[in-house]
Amino acid sequence: MKNSSLTLRKVRLGFRNPTVIALFLCFLILLIGNLVSPGFASFGLIVNILVVASFVGLVSGGQFLIILGGGNGLDLSVGRFVTLGAIIGGVVSQKQDSKLILALLAVMVATFLLGLVNGVGVTHFRIPPLVMTMSMSIVIIAIIRFITGGIGVPGASKLLQKIITGKVLGIPGILYIWILFAVFLHYLMNNTTFGVKLMAMGTNDYAARLAGVKVKRLRTLLYGFSGMIAGITGFLYLGYLSSVYNISLGDKFTLISVIAVVVGGTSLGGGKGTYIGVAIGAFLLQLMESFLVTIRIDQSMRQVLFGTILLVIIFMYGREQKMQN
Numbered sequence: 407m408k409n410s411s412l413t414l415r416k417v418r419l420g421f422r423n424p425t426v427i428a429l430f431l432c433f434l435i436l437l438i439g440n441l442v443s444p445g446f447a448s449f450g451l452i453v454n455i456l457v458v459a460s461f462v463g464l465v466s467g468g469q470f471l472i473i474l475g476g477g478n479g480l481d482l483s484v485g486r487f488v489t490l491g492a493i494i495g496g497v498v499s500q501k502q503d504s505k506l507i508l509a510l511l512a513v514m515v516a517t518f519l520l521g522l523v524n525g526v527g528v529t530h531f532r533i534p535p536l537v538m539t540m541s542m543s544i545v546i547i548a549i550i551r552f553i554t555g556g557i558g559v560p561g562a563s564k565l566l567q568k569i570i571t572g573k574v575l576g577i578p579g580i581l582y583i584w585i586l587f588a589v590f591l592h593y594l595m596n597n598t599t600f601g602v603k604l605m606a607m608g609t610n611d612y613a614a615r616l617a618g619v620k621v622k623r624l625r626t627l628l629y630g631f632s633g634m635i636a637g638i639t640g641f642l643y644l645g646y647l648s649s650v651y652n653i654s655l656g657d658k659f660t661l662i663s664v665i666a667v668v669v670g671g672t673s674l675g676g677g678k679g680t681y682i683g684v685a686i687g688a689f690l691l692q693l694m695e696s697f698l699v700t701i702r703i704d705q706s707m708r709q710v711l712f713g714t715i716l717l718v719i720i721f722m723y724g725r726e727q728k729m730q731n
Contacts, residue, residue, distance in 0.1 A: 423671065424669070424670065424671030424683065425670060425671040425680065425682065425683035425686060428669055428670060428671070428683065428686045428687050428690050429686050431690055432686065432689060432690050432693055435690075435693050435694060435697050436452075436693070438697070439696075439697045439700055442700065442701055443700045443701070446696075446697070446700055449576075451696075453576070453577060453578070453581070455689070455692050455693055455696050456581055456584075456689060456692075457578055457580055457581060457646075458692050459688045459689045459691070459692040459693075460580050460581055460583070460584040460688075461580075461639055461642070461643055461646070461659070462659060462662055462663060462666055462688040462691065462692065463584055463587075463588075463666070463684065463685045463688035463689070464583075464584060464587060464635065464638070464639040464642070465484050465485075465488060465635065465636050465639045465659045465663045466663040466666040466667050466670075466684050466687070466688055467587060467591055467635050467681060467684070468481065468484060468628075468631055468632030468633070468634070468635035468636055469481055469484060469632060469663040469664060469666075469667050470591075470667050470670075470672060470679065470681055470684045471604070471628050471631055471632060472535075472628050472629060472632050473664075473667050473672055473673075473674060473676060473679070474595075474604060474605070474608050474672055474676055474677065474678075474679050475604055475607050475608050475624070475625055475628050475676055476607055476608035476609070476610075476611060476675065476676025476677055477528075477535075477607075477611065477625060477676065478534075478535060479528070479535050479625070479628070479676065480535045480536055480539065480664065481524065481535070481539045481629065481632045481633075481636075482536060482539040482540050482543065482660055482661075482664075483524060483539040483540070483542040483543045483546060483633070483636075483660075484632060484633075484636040484656075484659060484660055484663055485543070485636075485656040485657040485658065485659045485660035485663075486542075486543045486546040486547055486550070486656060486657070486660075487517050487520070487521070487546065487632075487633050487636035487637050487640065487656070488636050488637070488639055488640035488643060488655070488656025488659050489546075489550060489640060489650075489653060489654065489655055489656035489657070490513075490516070490517060490520075490546050490549065490550055490637060490640060490656075491513045491517055491636065491637030491638060491639065491640025491641045491643075491644075491656075492559075492640040492641060492643055492644040492647075492650050492655065492656070493550055493553055493554065493559050493640075493650055493653070494509070494512055494513045494516055494517075494553070494637070494641075495509045495510070495512075495513050495562075495566075495640070495641040495644050496509075496559040496560045496561060496562065496644055496649075496650055497553060497559055497560065498512045498513075499560070499562075499563050499566070500560050501560045501561055501562065501563050501564075502563055503563045503564060503565040503566075505563075506563055506565055506566055509641070510638070510641060513637045513638060513640070513641045514634050514637065514638060516637065517633040517634045517636065517637025517638075518630045518631070518633060518634040518637075519630070520542065520545075520546065520633050521629045521630040521631065521632055521633020521634055522626060522627075522629065522630040522633075523542065524538055524539055524542050524629040524630075524632075524633065525625060525626030525627065525628065525629030525630055526626055527541075527542075528625065528626075528629065529621075529622040529625050529626050530622065530626075547653065550653050551653065554653065558650075559649075559650040561644070561648050561649035561650070562644045562645045562647070562648050562649070566641075566644065566645035567645050567648055569645060570583075570642055570645035570646045571645070571646060580642060580645075580646065583642065584685075588681060588682065588685055591681040592680070592681055592682060595680070595681065603619045603624060604624065604628075605677055606619055606677075607619055607621050607624060607625070607676075607677075608675075608676030608677030608678070609676065609677030609678075610677070636656075636659070639659075640656055643655070643656070662691060665687070665691065666684055666687040666688040666691055667679070667684050667687065668687070669687035669690060669691065670682075670683030670684035670685070670686055670687030670688075671683040671687075672684065695708075698711060
C-alpha cells in the first residue's frame with residue numbers, strides 16, 4: 407500500500423514537470439492525428455516534422471542559454487542572425503564545395519562578434535535585452551541589404567545540400583547534426599564548470615558573484631554564442647532550402663525559439679531547464695502545426711488556433727518566476 411502510494415505520488419510529480427507534459431502532448435497529438443488521418447504517425451511523416459523542428463531546436467539552443475542565464479535575458483535578433491548566416495554562407499562559398507569550410511568560419515566569426523555586441527550592450531551599458539536585441543535586428547537587416555545590394559545570393563553547394571538532406575538509414579543528415587548538438591549541450595550543462603557557473607548565475611546573480619563567477623563576462627559570451635548558433639543554423643538552413651529566397655527567411659524563428667524554450671520547461675527567471683526539454687518543445691510546436699494542416703484548417707483559422715494554443719501553453723509554463731534572494 408505504501409509503495410503504491412509512493413508510485414502515485416511520483417506519477418503526479420512527473421506530470422507537473424513541463425518536459426513530461428510536452429512529451430505527453432506529443433504522443434497525444436500523434437495518436438489523435440493518426441485516428442483522424444491514418445498515416446499521420448508514420449515514420450516518414452515524423453521524420454519530416456523532425457527535420458523542420460531541428461532548425462527551430464538549433465536556434466533555440468542559443469536562446470536557451472541566454473534565458474537560463476537569468477537577468478531577464480532574451481534574444482530577439484536570432485531570426486536575423488539565421489538570415490545573415492545563410493547569406494554570408496552563400497556569398498562566401500559561391501556554391502563551391504572547396505569553399506564550404508571557409509564559408510562556415512566566416513559565418514561563425516561574423517555572427518559571434520555581432521552577438522557579443524548584444525552582450526556588451528546588455529551587460530556593460532545596461533540596455534534592456536528586449537531593446538538591445540531588437541535594435542541589433544535593425545542593424546543586421548541593414549548589413550544584409552548592404553551585402554546583397556539587391557542582387558541574388560548564390561545558393562548552397564552540392565556538398566552542403568548532401569550533408570543536410572542526404573539520408574543515412576533513412577534519416578536526413580540534419581537530424582544527426584541536431585542529435586550531436588543536443589548531446590554536446592546536455593554534456594556542457596551537466597558535466598562542465600561552464601554549466602555549473604551558468605546555472606548559478608541564472609539562479610542568483612549576487613550569489614554567483616560571491617562564488618567567483620564573472621557574471622558580466624559570462625552573460626556577454628552567452629549572447630555571442632546565441633548569435634553564432636543562430637548563424638550556423640542559417641548556414642545549415644541554406645543547405646536545406648538550397649537557395650536564399652528572401653532577406654527575411656529567418657524571421658519566423660525569433661518568437662518560436664522563445665516559445666520552444668518556455669514550452670520545454672525552462673524558467674523565464676533563469677536557473678532551471680534542460681535542452682532535452684527544449685528539443686521536445688520544438689518538436690511539439692511543429693507537430694501542432696502539422697496537425698492543424700492535416701485536419702484542413704484554413705490558414706487564417708490555423709493561425710488563430712495555433713496562437714491560442716501557444717498562449718495557453720505559455721500561461722501554463724511561462725508564469726513561473728523563481729524567487730531570488
